[in-house]
Amino acid sequence: MGIAQHFVKKKIGYSWLTRKSTSEETTDLAQAAVQKLFQKHEGLKKDVECMALVTQNPDGHGLPHSSAILHYKLGLPQSCAVFDISLGCSGYVQGLAIARAFMESQGFRTGLLVTSDPYSKIIDPDDRDTALIFGDGATATWLSDIPVWHLGCTDFGIVSAKHQALYVENGKLTMKGREIFNFAAAHIPQSIETVLEKARLSINDVDLFLLHPGSRFIVETLEKRLGLIGKTPFVSEEYGNTVSSSLPMIMADVDLEDSDRILLCGFGVGLSWATCILEKSNLHRCMNL
């Protein structure tokens, strides 16, 4: 594509990008993620009371909702409530807040938050603005009324006047990289400061800041602006920006054993952001000792 390899590695940050096979659907990736979770924790499947699937690239034309197809593929209980959440890079944090509120209002004790948004469905392989950034991925997060991580203070927002900075036209993704960079540099530090202020915390009180890996350059720019040096792991080199799956994939890849409090910040499509604090429960802190 005429882009120097060291630029790709040092600035964009991705040496490999994961791609689903052409025959695989969004719910196939999601199914694999959930099954991996069920294999690791046997007995969960029969207890699922609700499931939310975050995607903007659903199976087929989006009707029925992909969460219904995923529910069928997983053989979940008929009483399980399922719905899709149409959000991009801010989808995981917003999904956590939506799912928790839904569970609390309905008295549910258990649920699943699934992310699966394979951008390879909409990427033009010859478009240098997008083809070197996005990877396909899916994640499954178990939600419980006795969680390992508690959702703490949050901050959400959107600069909707810039919604055309990242959009699909004629089936292909178009991205205005400079507008997204300007959006992130202008609004994300403020959002993180807002959450810290709400939680009455300083940067030193948070063990890690997991920032959406739009690119290595964006993460490093935010790290520098906020003075977070050494606290923002970039671990997506070998799979790419997996949109709403990015943050839970970082959580899976980073050793959080010694972390009691982390901050998550997703930003992108919309152009929106969602920031939250996750706090390890006292029970699990004790178990880690």
Added chain:
Amino acid sequence: MRKNVPTSEDIKNVIDSEIVDFNTSNLEEDHRFSDAGIDSLDHMDILFVIQEKYSVSIPDDAIEKCSSIAGIISYIQDAPIEE
């Protein structure tokens, strides 16, 4: 309202603060950033800081004009003041 126009030194200070491994001491006013080894992402970052610091909007079609220190100064001199 009086317009705040940066000097060459002001812009060099921005570049120094934004690009860790770059030496501005030999950067001439009319030296194109790309020829001096400043890549497109660092250029974008420099323009973001300039926009914030000098309350000026630099649209995409002005990026080419703002591709040197002299170009940025000239653009800001001619640009309307942002409210």
